[in-house]
Amino acid sequence: MAANRPERIFVLTGAGISAESGLGTFRDRGGLWGRFDPMRLATPEAFADDPDTVLDFYNLRRRGVIAAEPHAGHRALAAAQARLAARGGRLFLCTQNVDDLHERAGARDVVHMHGELLRIRCLACGSAFDRRGDLHRTEPCAACGRAGALRPDVVWFGEMPKHLDRIDAALRAADLFVAIGTSGSVYPAAGYVAQARALGIRTCELNREPSDNAALFDEARYGLASDIVHELFHSRVD
CATH class of the missing domain: 3.40.50.1220 (TPP-binding domain)
Known part of the structure; x- marks a missing residue:
């Protein structure tokens, strides 16, 4: 110094x-990615293929974060x-x-x-918002009105x-x-x-x-x- x-x-x-x-941790024995396939839940491709499943997974995780101290x-x-x-x-x-x-x-x-699990981001306009409740595929973006473009504002596999x-x-x-x-x-x-x-x-x-x-x-x-x-x-x- x-x-x-x-x-x-x-x-x-x-x-x-x-x-x-x-x-839960991710890579330890019994961690999250030992119980769930990250390629089906935490990639842009997974969200494009099955947004409902991905959003349900992150809704569950969001509830867990809110309950934690x-x-x-x-x-x-x-x-x-x-x-x-x-x-x-x-x-x-x-x-x-x-x-x-x-x-x-x-x-x-x-x-x-x-990224942050208690924020969501719009793929259409790039706007981001605080979010504590569940997110569903049909919800429109509060900024641009586009439905189906909101995702968790977290970094998925394959993203910087x-x-x-x-x-x-x-x-x-x-x-x-x-x-x-x-x-x-x-x-x-x-x-x-x-x-x-x-x-x-x-x-x-x-x-x-x-x-x-x-x-x-x-x-x-x-x-x-x-x-x-x-x-x-x-x-x-x-």
Whole structure:
């Protein structure tokens, strides 16, 4: 870290941090993609072929997100972000998750690289809207009136993640890279730890168990996110 410069921390979160809130992971044993075929539920082609099935799946997931509650790990990150900001530093919070648990815990300006489940987007006009209720194929877009063009505003397989330029800039400016609850197998996010190391940024993994790229981290702590997230940021930011 540059002399006298407030610390800048880049935090990447994955499905593991939301698992304690009752939201399933994707690639672990018993995870979502072990029980459902993502090619039939999470691709543009699947939506074009069978929009009713895709929308029903995401309606179910949306209800699950609304019922879930943030835990102590989410709140610890939000508190650390506020404390760093108060002294001129920054905690850039980038998540692969499509839930809103970070925001409900009090985090600000969360960057959702895979989109947000509580938003929908129109394929006809590009407008996006907040959405908590179920979405059905025949519903018209509130902006352009086109029916059948509304979809979840999430990143499906075969689509580019969002905000990549902003994420890259924040990573390059960081003093510490922390990955929380990530599998280390989904790119481009799985490549950020290697990018951080190449830039000379210290790296830390917080996880239930070692990720696929655990060997790339300088430091690691394993356990429940509700415990270890607080432990790291209490000692570092307080």
